[in-house]
Amino acid sequence: EDALKDKTDPAGVAVLDLDDFKLINDTYGHQAGDTALRTCVDVVRACIRKSDVLIRYGGDEFLLLLQCETEYAEKIMRKIKADMETADPARCKPYRISISYGVTEFDKGSAGSIDEIVARADKIMYKNKMRKHGKT
Numbered sequence: 001e002d003a004l005k006d007k008t009d010p011a012g013v014a015v016l017d018l019d020d021f022k023l024i025n026d027t028y029g030h031q032a033g034d035t036a037l038r039t040c041v042d043v044v045r046a047c048i049r050k051s052d053v054l055i056r057y058g059g060d061e062f063l064l065l066l067q068c069e070t071e072y073a074e075k076i077m078r079k080i081k082a083d084m085e086t087a088d089p090a091r092c093k094p095y096r097i098s099i100s101y102g103v104t105e106f107d108k109g110s111a112g113s114i115d116e117i118v119a120r121a122d123k124i125m126y127k128n129k130m131r132k133h134g135k136t
Contacts, residue, residue, distance in 0.1 A: 011106045012066035012073025015121040016044070016080070017129060019098040021060035028094060036097050039087050047080045063118060070105040077101050100129035 018040050025033035037060070044054055044064065053065040066073045084099050102124025106117050 010069045012068050013106050013121050014064040014103045015125045016062040016099050016101045018060040024095050043083045043087050073103045101125050
């Protein structure tokens with residue numbers, strides 16, 4: 001919350017979820033799950049600026065605070081998603097790494113606590129994940 005508290009410029013808030021993380025852990029072991037998480041972090045870090053903030057939010061969820069408007073945050077997230085899906089070009093891993101995400105905007109004048117803003121991004125991410133799996 002402190003990262004956003006004093007902002008006057010809009011900030012994109014994204015929730016990322018590593019798809020099929022439990023399946024990777026259960027099928028290939030926890031070391032494979034750890035590798036998938038590290039790959040996810042590496043890809044995200046390569047796509048964001050030093051001023052942006054990446055936080056592991058849960059087991060396979062990340063929160064990303066981007067100092068930009070929602071449109072640009074969406075562009076960054078599309079790049080992260082595309083890069084994630086090609087993160088293993090030699091096909092060394094027996095599984096594919098992909099993410100689902102949701103983006104919303106925080107701006108100092110908007111109503112809602114940081115918890116409400118993150119919940120809004122999480123809800124968008126969940127809708128995108130359900131759409132991806134054909135469960136609309």
